[in-house]
Structure formats: C-alpha cells, structure tokens
Amino acid sequence: MSEFKPPLKRYRRDDEETDSDNDYVPYVPVRERKKQELLKLGRLSKLKEDSGKKVKSSSDEFDDDENEGQVWGRKSNISLLDQHTELKKLAEAKKESEMEKQLKEEEKILESVAEKKALMGVAELAKGIQYDDPIKTSWKAPRYILTMPExxxxxxxxxxxxxVEGEDIPPPLKSFREMKLNKGIMAGLAQKGIKKPTPIQIQGIPTxxxxxxxxxIAFTGSGKTLVFVLPLLMFCLEQELKLPFKPNEGPYGLIICPSRELAKQTFDIINHYMTYLERGNYPxxxxxxxxxxxxxxxxxxxxKRGVHIMxxxxxRLMDMLDKxxxxxxxxxYLCMDExxxxIDMGFEEDVRTIFSFFQGQRQTLLFSATMPKKIQNFARSALVKPITINVGRAGAASMNVIQEVExxxxxxxxxxxxxxxKKTMPPxxxxxxxxxxxxxxxxxxxxxGVEAVAIHGGKDQEExxxxxxxxxxxxxxxxVATDVASKGLDFEEIxxxxxxxxPDDVENYVHRIGRTGRSGKTGIATTFINKANDESVLLDLKHLLIEARQTVPLFLAELESENEKYLQLGDERGCSYCGGLGHRITDCPKLEAIQTKQASNIGRRDYLANNAADY
Structure with a gap:
C-alpha cells in the first residue's frame, strides 16, 4: 500500500518570485469590462487622431499600447455632430481608395485591349518610320483673326x-468667308441653303x-461630312492648278466608309461641289x-483619266489595291468616316493593310458620333500631333430627338x-x-397598303x-432597314x-435615332423593348435618357446597377470601351463578347489550318 503524500503547499513568497512584473494584470470591475466588450462588439466608431492628439476616456486608461490612438464607442467628451463628421471623412476616404482601385483595374483592361498601332502600315512599323511634324499647307487663317488674343x-x-485637345490649335472661324473657301464651293453651299458653319465646322475646317x-466627334446630323469634304476639294484644286493630273495618276485624297450607302452619299456630296467648281470656270x-x-x-x-478623290x-478598296x-x-489625304x-465591324486588319500601300506621310482624319476612349487612344498614338475636337460627349444622343421608349x-x-x-407624317x-x-x-x-421599301445586307446593291x-x-x-442604314446616312425631312x-449595342441606338432631328430640326424616336432585351443594354439606355433629359419610363427607372456608385469616376462617365453609360469597362458585355469570340476563333483557326495542311 502506497504511502499518502499531501500536496505541496505554495507560499506567497514563491508566487512573487516566479511571476514577472510584465504579467501583472490590474483588476477591472465587472461592469466596466462588460461595457468595453459591448462597445467593441458594436463598433459604434473607430476614430484615428489626425494630429497625434489622443483622446482617452476613463474607461480606456488601462488599454494596451496597441490600442492607443483608437477610441472605441461613443465618447462623452466629443459631440455627436463631430463624431458624425469624422465618420463621414473616414467613409469618403475609404470610398476614394475603392475608386482608385477601380480606376487602376480599368486602366489595365483598357491597355490590354487597346490596339496602339492599328493606323500604321506594316512597312512603317518594320522600318521604325515615325513622322514628327504635321503636313504643311499653303492655307492660313485671316491676319486679323491671327492677331486676336487666345x-x-x-x-x-x-x-x-x-x-479641343492638342498642340498649336488653329483659331475657330465663324463664317465660310473667313475660311477662304473657293467661290465655286461657296456657290454650292448657297444652293444647299447652308449659310453659316456648325460648331464642328467652325473648329474642324480650319484644323x-x-x-x-x-x-x-460630334452629334449625328451636325455636318461632319463637310469638315473633310470641303478642305479636300480645296487641296485637290490647288494640286490640279499647279500640275494637272495625268492618266492613271491618283487618288490624292481617299475617303473610307463602313457601308456602301454612306460611301454613295459622300460621293454624291463631293460631286455636287465639283459641279459648282466647274461652273465657276475652274479645272x-x-x-x-x-x-x-x-x-x-x-x-x-x-x-484611267487621273482621279483626285476616291x-x-x-x-473593294483592298481588292483593287491587291490587283x-x-x-x-x-x-x-486620308479620311475614315464612322x-x-x-474597327468594330472587323475591318481593323484591312485598315492596317491599306495603310501599308501609302508611300509617304499623309494627313489622317477620323470622324464619328460615337468614338469611345479605346479608339481615341490608339488613334492618338498613330497620328501626328493630332487635334481632338469634341462637340458634346462622344456617344451622346442628339438633344433634338424626342426619345420615347415603350x-x-x-x-x-x-x-x-x-x-x-400614325404619330407623324412620313417619311x-x-x-x-x-x-x-x-x-x-x-x-x-x-x-x-403602306408605301414601303426595305434594305439589308442580303439584297443586291442595285435594289x-x-x-x-x-x-x-x-x-x-x-x-425598313437593318443597321446598314444607321451609319451617317442623311435623309431630309425625316x-x-x-x-x-x-439593338444589342447602345452605340447603334445613338446612330439609329440620329437619322432624325438633324440640322437643327426636331424628330421623334420610338423604341420597343421587352424582357428579351439584355439588362445591361437597358441600363445604358436608361442613363442615356437621363443625360438627354428625356422621360424615363417606370420599367426602366426601376432597373438598378450593382455598381451604380462607379458609373462616374472622376471626369469619365460610363464604359471607356463601348461608351455605354449604364456600366463600367469591368462589366462591359461588348468587350466580353469580343473576347469570347476571339478565344473561340483561335481554336477554330488552328483547326482549319490543320485541315488545310492535310489537303
């Protein structure tokens, strides 16, 4: 039988010797401890002192060193109004940091999708050719305009x-006479009833x-066509007077359009002014x-007789160049209308190939009513000291159109x-x-019994x-038409x-409704929507209506975006990729669709290539 051993008795002296001073924990009353726990759980406020000033209440005087400078809960020595102000500042600071993160993320996406050399030829890229100075012309603004202050x-x-953005911007000229246009061109303008230039023409033609x-960049129906047509006629006339064009020579100026109808319309406008030049006894x-x-x-x-403008x-242009x-x-002189x-229609490779046929520097002009940042970015990198002229927001709807959504x-x-x-008279x-x-x-x-005609890509050109x-x-x-009639076509009195x-793209919507309300007239646009439409497009439409101060129907007003707070960051509104106002580039359905298509095409291209090799 084992001997019973009583437990060793510990004396206070032993405790004092073994415990270090660092382990000393003062007694805190139960009531005070509960109060601290409740305040920390509730997190009524967490304030950081800005100027090193540390506010400590009586209940915090025994807090650890880590908690110095932080005040938990409501403070008896700070008013509720001051606490609210501090909390608001903290919330705004946090919001700003979130926005900075969002902007950085968007910049990365934009850089990854931006094609920075699309407007440069393959040969120029290979040789590293870069033009630093714009083309010089003989035209100058009137002397009295040049002497005016900036x-x-x-x-x-x-x-x-x-x-306007750019270096050495020419002065705006408020009349065609100040622009020193030819008398024949002035007669052509008078016949069309055009008496004074529009805002885009006031700055664009001198440029x-x-x-x-x-x-x-300007609203649909704002007169962009004349900005590139009239100067081109002046340049061609100058060339012909100095040295007449010989057979098979030319063109001196090239205008590229995305659709046949727009090209035909531009061609007819050029011929109108050429006719009046001939009547003025010019070559x-x-x-x-x-x-x-x-x-x-x-x-x-x-x-074969020598061509000035094509x-x-x-x-078709690619085919003729290849042959x-x-x-x-x-x-x-090169102009790309719309x-x-x-670029969106898949002509990007064709455009780059066309640029490779140029033998020297050219003056390049890009025009559109909707030109998102992605297009502007690569254009600026390829053009020579370009000037960007923007009348209204890029992608905004014309204020002369009453938009009704049903x-x-x-x-x-x-x-x-x-x-x-029945709402209006035809057309x-x-x-x-x-x-x-x-x-x-x-x-x-x-x-x-309605007198109607129809056009789409499936019909032959004559029809x-x-x-x-x-x-x-x-x-x-x-x-009745598909989007072949939405880009740049001008119908009088519509x-x-x-x-x-x-449409699946809000840019197409802007182009469509821009066929009416042109040249200062008022028009109506009626749009049918239902549950079949994608919510992101409807959100873009909602914000477009708000921007144009139009009536927003209830079923659109009720739509809410998850990232509503990010729709405007700094000076930039909406998506920088497609221009839609209802989302940011991080949620862009158009970008997602293009990336998906590109990913699927990679695999398909490889598959086709392998099959071609087998045969």
Whole structure:
C-alpha cells in the first residue's frame, strides 16, 4: 500500500518570485469590462487622431499600447455632430481608395485591349518610320483673326461647347468667308441653303485646312461630312492648278466608309461641289466610287483619266489595291468616316493593310458620333500631333430627338407598328436587327397598303440603291432597314425613327435615332423593348435618357446597377470601351463578347489550318 503524500503547499513568497512584473494584470470591475466588450462588439466608431492628439476616456486608461490612438464607442467628451463628421471623412476616404482601385483595374483592361498601332502600315512599323511634324499647307487663317488674343478663341469655343485637345490649335472661324473657301464651293453651299458653319465646322475646317491630323466627334446630323469634304476639294484644286493630273495618276485624297450607302452619299456630296467648281470656270476635278455591288470598270474609267478623290468601302478598296488597279503613291489625304464602326465591324486588319500601300506621310482624319476612349487612344498614338475636337460627349444622343421608349411584347410588335406610324407624317424609318425581321415588316406594311421599301445586307446593291433613292426622293413613305442604314446616312425631312427592337449595342441606338432631328430640326424616336432585351443594354439606355433629359419610363427607372456608385469616376462617365453609360469597362458585355469570340476563333483557326495542311 502506497504511502499518502499531501500536496505541496505554495507560499506567497514563491508566487512573487516566479511571476514577472510584465504579467501583472490590474483588476477591472465587472461592469466596466462588460461595457468595453459591448462597445467593441458594436463598433459604434473607430476614430484615428489626425494630429497625434489622443483622446482617452476613463474607461480606456488601462488599454494596451496597441490600442492607443483608437477610441472605441461613443465618447462623452466629443459631440455627436463631430463624431458624425469624422465618420463621414473616414467613409469618403475609404470610398476614394475603392475608386482608385477601380480606376487602376480599368486602366489595365483598357491597355490590354487597346490596339496602339492599328493606323500604321506594316512597312512603317518594320522600318521604325515615325513622322514628327504635321503636313504643311499653303492655307492660313485671316491676319486679323491671327492677331486676336487666345482668350477670344477660348470664349468662342466655350459658347459653342467645343472641347479641343492638342498642340498649336488653329483659331475657330465663324463664317465660310473667313475660311477662304473657293467661290465655286461657296456657290454650292448657297444652293444647299447652308449659310453659316456648325460648331464642328467652325473648329474642324480650319484644323483640316492647316494640314493637321484630327479626331472629330460630334452629334449625328451636325455636318461632319463637310469638315473633310470641303478642305479636300480645296487641296485637290490647288494640286490640279499647279500640275494637272495625268492618266492613271491618283487618288490624292481617299475617303473610307463602313457601308456602301454612306460611301454613295459622300460621293454624291463631293460631286455636287465639283459641279459648282466647274461652273465657276475652274479645272474639272474627278472622283470615283469604289464599293461592292457596282462594276469595277466604272471606277477604272475615271482612274484611267487621273482621279483626285476616291470614296471606297474597305473590301473593294483592298481588292483593287491587291490587283494593282490603283496605287496610293501620291495619296496625301486620308479620311475614315464612322471610324469606330469600321474597327468594330472587323475591318481593323484591312485598315492596317491599306495603310501599308501609302508611300509617304499623309494627313489622317477620323470622324464619328460615337468614338469611345479605346479608339481615341490608339488613334492618338498613330497620328501626328493630332487635334481632338469634341462637340458634346462622344456617344451622346442628339438633344433634338424626342426619345420615347415603350414596353411591347414580342408577338405584338408588328401590329403596334401601325399605331406608331400614325404619330407623324412620313417619311418614317424603321430599324430591325435581323434581315428576316426586315422582310417580314416590309411584307406586312405592303399588305396594309403602306408605301414601303426595305434594305439589308442580303439584297443586291442595285435594289438597295433604288430603295434608298425612292425613299430619299419621297416616292416611298417608309424605309425598313437593318443597321446598314444607321451609319451617317442623311435623309431630309425625316420625322420619325422606330426601333422595332433595341439593338444589342447602345452605340447603334445613338446612330439609329440620329437619322432624325438633324440640322437643327426636331424628330421623334420610338423604341420597343421587352424582357428579351439584355439588362445591361437597358441600363445604358436608361442613363442615356437621363443625360438627354428625356422621360424615363417606370420599367426602366426601376432597373438598378450593382455598381451604380462607379458609373462616374472622376471626369469619365460610363464604359471607356463601348461608351455605354449604364456600366463600367469591368462589366462591359461588348468587350466580353469580343473576347469570347476571339478565344473561340483561335481554336477554330488552328483547326482549319490543320485541315488545310492535310489537303
């Protein structure tokens, strides 16, 4: 049996010897401890002293060193108003840091998708050729304008809401006479009833006449076409007077358009002013149209006599350059109308190839109503000291268009069209996304006795041209079309645009409704939407309506974005990739769709290449 051993007794002296001074914990009353726990759990406030001043209440005087400078809970010696102000400052500081993170993330995305050398030829890139100075021209602004102070020019721009970026910006000129335009051109303007320049022309025409590269952004129907057509006519006339063009020489100026209809319209405008130049006893200038759907020999007949100006679509132009039907050896003037749409439509490789055919420096102009930051960025990197002229926000809808958005079920759209047609007198333009919808609407309207014509990419060029001409001349009341008619086409007296369906891209919406409300007139745009539409596009539409001070219907007003607080960061609104106001680039559906398409094409291209190798 083991002997019982009593436990060793510990004396206070032993405790004092073994415990160190650092382990000393003072007694805190239970009530005080509970109070501290509740305050920490509730986190009523957590303030950091700015100037090293440390506020400590009686309950905090035994806190650890780590908690110095922090005050937990409500303080009896600080008023509630002061506490609220401090909390607000902290919240704003936190919000700013979140916004900085968001902006940095967006910059990375934009850099990764931006094509910085799309407007440079392959040969120039390979040789490292870079032009530092703009092309010099013989044109100068009137002397009395040049002697005016810069403040005067800024005041003119401010009043007309013209935003300009760049070096050595030419002064704005408020009359065609000050621009020193030819008498024949002035007669052509008078015949069209154009008496004074629009804001984009006031700053744009002097810029182009000065030989500067330019990015022009303005509302649809603001007169952008004349900004590049009139200076080009002046340059060509000067060249012809100095040394007449010989056979097979030219073109001196090249205008590229994304659609055949827009190219034909630009060609007709150029011919109008050329006619008036001839009537003024000036040397005759020659222009040719190079688009798909018309015989090539019609263009070659003009080229053989020497051509001054060529208006073309990318596909036909590429074909003629590859077959050496034309050359760009003396071409010194290039304009890309609706430039952003051309890039979006997949002509980017074609544009780069076209640039490779130039033999020297050229003056490059880009124009559009919707030009997101991604297009502007790579344009600035490739152009020579470009001047960006912006009248209104890029991608904004015209303020002269009354926008009406109506909820219409898919099956009721065709029937409701007849009700919408009663809103105004003809002519009326109806847009649909799909070719089969265009044909169905056209057939339905004809059955109901409406004088209508239709165009889309599936119809041959002769039929498309006849339909557009009949509508333009007033022989037909309604034109039904896909987006081939939305880019830059100008129809006089058009009063009403109907969007049979909301496009997948808000940029297309802006271009569509811009067919009315042109040249200072007022128009109406009616858009059908329903549950089939993507929410991100509807959010863009909602914010576009708010910006244009239009009535926002209840079903749109109720839509809320998850990142509503990030829709405007600094001076930039909405998405910098597509220009939509209802989302940021981090949530851009268009960018996501393009990236998905590119990813799928990589695999498909490899597959096709392997199959080609087998055969």
């Amino acid at each position: 403040d005067r020019h800024e005041n003119v721009r401010r009043k007309l809401r013209i935003l 182009v006449l000065s030989g500067r590269d330019m990015i022009g 005759s200038l020659r222009s040719c149209l190079a688009i798909g759907g018309i015989p090539v020999f019609e263009s070659l007949d003009v080229i 208006v073309a679509t990318p596909g 050496k039907m034309i050359n760009l050896d003396i071409c010194r 430039a952003d749409r051309m 909820y219409v079920k898919q099956e009721a759209k065709v029937v409701y069209l007849l009700e919408c047609l 009326v333009l109806i847009f649909a996304e799909k070719k089969q919808d265009v044909d169905a609407i056209h057939e339905y309207l004809l059955l109901k 498309r041209s006849k339909s557009v001409d009949a509508f333009r001349k007033g022989h037909k009341d309604v034109l 009063q009403h645009v109907i969007n049979y369906d909301m």
